[in-house]
Amino acid sequence: MSKQNNQDQVAAVEDPNELIAQLQAKLDDIKASGQQPYPNQFKRTDYAQDLQTAFEGLSKQEIDENPVKTQVNVAGRVMLNRGAFIVIQDMTGRIQLYVARKELDPEVLASIKSLDLGDIVGVSGYISRSGKGDLYVHIEEIQLLTKSLRPMPNKFHGLADVEARYRNRHLDLMTNESTREAFVIRSQVVSGIRQFMLNERFMEVETPMMHPIPGGAVARPFETHHNALDMPLYLRIAPELYLKRLVIGGFEKVFEINRSFRNEGVSTRHNPEFTMIEFYQAYADYHDLMDLTERLFNQLATDILGSTELTYQEEIISLKAPFARISMSDAIAQHAEGFDMAHIDDREYLADYVSNTLKQQVKDVFGAGKLKTIVFEETAEHQLRQPTFITEYPAETSPLARRNDDNPEITDRFELFIGGRELANGFSELNDPADQAERFRGQVAEKDAGDDEAMHFDEEYIEALSYGLPPTAGEGIGIDRLVMLFTDSASIRDVILFPHMRRKVDQ
Numbered sequence: 001m002s003k004q005n006n007q008d009q010v011a012a013v014e015d016p017n018e019l020i021a022q023l024q025a026k027l028d029d030i031k032a033s034g035q036q037p038y039p040n041q042f043k044r045t046d047y048a049q050d051l052q053t054a055f056e057g058l059s060k061q062e063i064d065e066n067p068v069k070t071q072v073n074v075a076g077r078v079m080l081n082r083g084a085f086i087v088i089q090d091m092t093g094r095i096q097l098y099v100a101r102k103e104l105d106p107e108v109l110a111s112i113k114s115l116d117l118g119d120i121v122g123v124s125g126y127i128s129r130s131g132k133g134d135l136y137v138h139i140e141e142i143q144l145l146t147k148s149l150r151p152m153p154n155k156f157h158g159l160a161d162v163e164a165r166y167r168n169r170h171l172d173l174m175t176n177e178s179t180r181e182a183f184v185i186r187s188q189v190v191s192g193i194r195q196f197m198l199n200e201r202f203m204e205v206e207t208p209m210m211h212p213i214p215g216g217a218v219a220r221p222f223e224t225h226h227n228a229l230d231m232p233l234y235l236r237i238a239p240e241l242y243l244k245r246l247v248i249g250g251f252e253k254v255f256e257i258n259r260s261f262r263n264e265g266v267s268t269r270h271n272p273e274f275t276m277i278e279f280y281q282a283y284a285d286y287h288d289l290m291d292l293t294e295r296l297f298n299q300l301a302t303d304i305l306g307s308t309e310l311t312y313q314e315e316i317i318s319l320k321a322p323f324a325r326i327s328m329s330d331a332i333a334q335h336a337e338g339f340d341m342a343h344i345d346d347r348e349y350l351a352d353y354v355s356n357t358l359k360q361q362v363k364d365v366f367g368a369g370k371l372k373t374i375v376f377e378e379t380a381e382h383q384l385r386q387p388t389f390i391t392e393y394p395a396e397t398s399p400l401a402r403r404n405d406d407n408p409e410i411t412d413r414f415e416l417f418i419g420g421r422e423l424a425n426g427f428s429e430l431n432d433p434a435d436q437a438e439r440f441r442g443q444v445a446e447k448d449a450g451d452d453e454a455m456h457f458d459e460e461y462i463e464a465l466s467y468g469l470p471p472t473a474g475e476g477i478g479i480d481r482l483v484m485l486f487t488d489s490a491s492i493r494d495v496i497l498f499p500h501m502r503r504k505v506d507q
Contacts (some may be wrong), residue, residue: 042122047093060129096136117149207242216240235261254277294321335380369394384417401427426475
């Protein structure tokens with residue numbers, strides 16, 4: 001296909017219906033000629049990036065003077081057509097194909113001329129390098145493997161419209177290198193976390209995704225119904241209670257990389273379906289897990305990014321240990337303007353500050369701990385830019401965490417904040433069944449008062465806890481948010497392959 005033909009095709013994209021008809025006509029011609037339009041006999045032996053790496057540093061002369069030509073079989077999608085050169089893309093990257101018109105059979109030339117952007121081809125040939133220094137495969141044989149029946153995104157610059165990228169992730173991945181790289185990093189983060197935990201002697205497990213009682217976190221669940229058993233079920237909001245039952249059973253170090261579901265609002269930080277890792281370690285406390293988290297983040301950054309320093313939204317973030325560790329009260333003292341710390345535990349003062357200064361709703365059921373947490377979230381949380389562990393969360397807002405021995409109004413709990421958002425939540429586990437039952441009853445009272453996110457009373461978990469949970473610490477880390485950090489992504493939708501969207505209304 002000539003350069004002019006290629007330009008004509010770009011122009012034709014402005015009328016997609018006409019181009020679709022042209023592409024369909026080409027497929028009909030292939031069928032009419034008796035050819036198999038979707039053959040499956042071509043065997044790829046080589047990948048684009050592997051070839052680029054293998055021949056890096058070798059000049060055209062060094063490659064061409066090799067007495068044995070390097071024969072390769074590559075396959076991929078046609079992304080550019082520059083006349084004598086075609087660019088294809090596979091899962092690893094791009095490589096050029098050279099069309100030597102004087103050497104190729106007329107039928108092969110005809111098949112090349114009929115190619116459209118988006119077609120998938122298999123090519124056999126040998127490696128060489130152009131005068132400009134670009135590596136290419138000198139075509140000896142080429143075969144159409146799949147005919148594209150839709151036009152590629154206009155002008156091959158990728159999808160610029162954000163909603164179109166999310167709704168058509170296949171096109172986004174085809175045309176936007178930054179999107180491809182983000183999801184490569186996501187895969188590396190997940191596999192890196194898994195390998196780290198296995199090296200720390202944790203055992204990977206799987207727990208139910210449908211629960212008879214939603215538990216393990218304070219959140220509103222998605223509801224469903226099991227027809228055969230005629231019973232309501234809930235998509236899990238967290239795997240916590242099941243994982244702790246495994247620790248009770250004797251699996252003392254467990255983790256699960258899990259999908260969880262929360263029936264909450266959608267934002268740049270929240271998706272109803274999300275991925276996290278939860279892990280539990282017997283004979284450990286929350287200090288041990290803060291240490292482990294520092295090691296994990298340090299290793300992931302070093303292995304994947306090559307440094308413990310990264311840039312997030314034009315801000316330099318250092319993941320080098322140790323991270324800052326401050327109490328919730330100290331964070332409020334540093335960031336809450338006009339707040340009198342002498343009244344940090346005074347419910348009446350807290351309620352007035354939340355209502356009149358922060359303009360947030362105050363319910364009668366809110367105690368001092370709940371109000372204190374609201375003050376922290378509204379004044380301090382977004383200002384925690386560098387990695388910071390916030391500790392000493394109120395017992396009122398930590399229904400599964402162990403009370404502090406010196407001050408029973410607070411718990412041995414932390415949350416990790418980076419770039420102004422929470423990435424992890426961990427604590428020394430509450431293993432007193434009587435205390436846990438009382439905390440559950442408090443959650444039920446809040447639910448009866450209208451809090452849709454409060455927990456249910458889980459009798460089966462209380463019974464399991466009565467058999468004895470050893471001193472244990474547990475933690476959850478949001479993988480989506482961690483990948484946002486590692487890929488410098490402003491929205492959680494940029495790191496979820498298929499984020500939830502409103503239904504597209506037909507025009």
